[in-house]
Amino acid sequence: MRHMLDIADWSIEELQWLMDTADDIIAKPEDYANAMVRKKLASLFYEPSTRTRLSFEAAMLELGGSVLGFSEASSSSASKGESVSDTVRTVSCYADIIAMRHPKEGAPTVAARYSSVPIVNAGDGGHNHPTQTLADLLTIRREKGRLQNLVIGFCGDLQFGRTVHSLLTAMSRYQGVKFVLISPEELRIPAYLRENMLKAQVPFSEVQKLEDVIKSLDILYMTRVQRERFFNEADYVRLKDSYILDKQKLALAHSQLTVLHPLPRVNEISQSVDSDPRACYFKQVLYGKFMREALILKLLEAKA
Amino acid sequence: MNIDGIQNGYVIDHIRAGKAMTIYRYLGLDKLDCSVAIIKNAKSRRMGRKDIIKIDELIDIDLDVLGYIDPDVTVNVIRENALAEKKHLTLPEHVMAVIRCKNPRCITQVEQEITHEFVLTDKERGVYRCIYCETAHKNDDRADF
Structure with a gap:
């Protein structure tokens, strides 16, 4: 079974x-x-x-x-x-x-x-959240026409973001995929995922500022800094606004970028971005x- | 018991100095009726100092537990006063109820009857991962012991 x-x-x-x-x-x-x-x-x-x-x-x-x-x-x-x-x-x-x-x-x-x-x-x-990954994979395939040869940026809470862990694991198996991991130092991906990528020789880089790398991305996967994953309220308050996508940041990206988010969002994607054709997070829900x-x-x- | 010789039993040799009591506890040797000798800080050409455990009976030894605690030990099996077999251990692929998961978000932390299980994911570095939450436990930090 x-x-x-x-x-x-x-x-x-x-x-x-x-x-x-x-x-x-x-x-x-x-x-x-x-x-x-x-x-x-x-x-x-x-x-x-x-x-x-x-x-x-x-x-x-x-x-x-x-x-x-x-x-x-x-x-x-x-x-x-x-x-x-x-x-x-x-x-x-x-x-x-x-x-x-x-x-x-x-x-x-x-x-x-x-x-x-x-x-x-x-x-x-x-x-893990594997069925969100199924939604993500179908969205990427329908939007990009392929799952290979993509530069995928993950932004926000990469430590506790279970959707990130599952999607990163899934996409690591496709040829020509590169990851750009954008997060505060405190919320970097767990060590086991870093080990897995090193072992599988999947190219990745870890940076702290979205603005520095957004232009290089085919896909930007935003995540919520989740209050319920913190043991300390002060840490949550300090980090929650670290990574917000707004029109100004999106203007730096290329026209074929696909913006994804597993939802729910709090304020990490400004509502002004929703009408941009690059915003695909409600398509993810449907798919x-x-x-x-x-x-x-x-x-x-x-x-x- | 004459600790120089045993008729049927084991000599667990090349134990890192100071680890004999850990092995004694984990193998449940305190529950045995037979003679058990612990030799601490014996001189060793290879190791400088080592511990040795001698067990005067052929009991069932969990080699996985032993391999996890100290993969460098040698288990000498003695039958009729003679060395019958020499077992060299390695890190076991899978251990049950030996390592406890320390991730507070793991299901094993709230459901006490679930057996803690770990698999070896990086042999070179001795990294084990919880089969439930994938949290790592490094063999050489062996905080449980």
Whole structure:
């Protein structure tokens, strides 16, 4: 049985199949409208979410399936101290596939050990967020026409930004990709990702100022400096405004830049940027739903 | 027990000086009924000083734990008063319930019954990573010991 825990567990060919299928769903949604009739998705969200949870639920509904679940830990038995393994063994009896978001890193890995149905990691702490990466990959492929030979800038909180970790891991496998990592010293990428890139000989540079490098980028991936990932409020206040994209900074970039953001944003992208044709973050939201549809199809077909 | 010779058992040799008690604890040697001798700071041509543990019974030894604590030790297996086998250890690929994950955001910190598991990801530098959150633990800092 397959799960989606970490994007690195999926081959380039499998990711291509998901993107091709998503493209096909976009072109011919009616062909997929009954693909998941009588199938149920459980969305177990121990942490708040707007996009990811609704995207999973919309994806399952558009495939003709149905959804159940909870949207915060306090409305589940987790509030009584139930373990992830017990919750998952229970929910496996009710649903055909489980999407889980959990504040603790590795919770979906624990879930996968005990579940009798496929588990999808919908975000675990500051660790991974592979289905956001699926949305990012499809957006890049549709906007750029390719996944190879790109200069990708990641900007903001690269230490706790789980979407950055997953996308960086996925894009490291495509030829000719270079990374420019733009962050304050305190929020640089975790050591294990730096080690992985060095081992795989993926070219990357680490800088502190967006203005210095924005012109060289094909893709700029902005992230939120996440309050909930800090142990110290003073650190959050000091760093939250460090990296804001506004029209002045965007004017330095070339005309073919694609600006991405996993959302939600706080103030790291000025709303004045939204009308710029280079701003693609709401397309990411839309493509994310189609990629989750493709993933559900793949995981449940694999099970059958 | 005559610590110079044992009939059936082990001589764990080339232990870094001062590490014998760590190995004693981790292998649970305190729970054995047989004789166990610990020799500390023995002279060694190769190491200068070393520790040695002698166990007067062929018990099950977790070589993974031993390899993690000190991959340079040698385990001599003694049968009928003679050296039957000499085992040289290496860092194990996978260890369970030996290293504890220290990442406060890891699922193992809130669910106490989950066994802490680490895999070796960089043999040269002795780096292990938690299978749940990928937090690194370097073998040579071995703070747990």
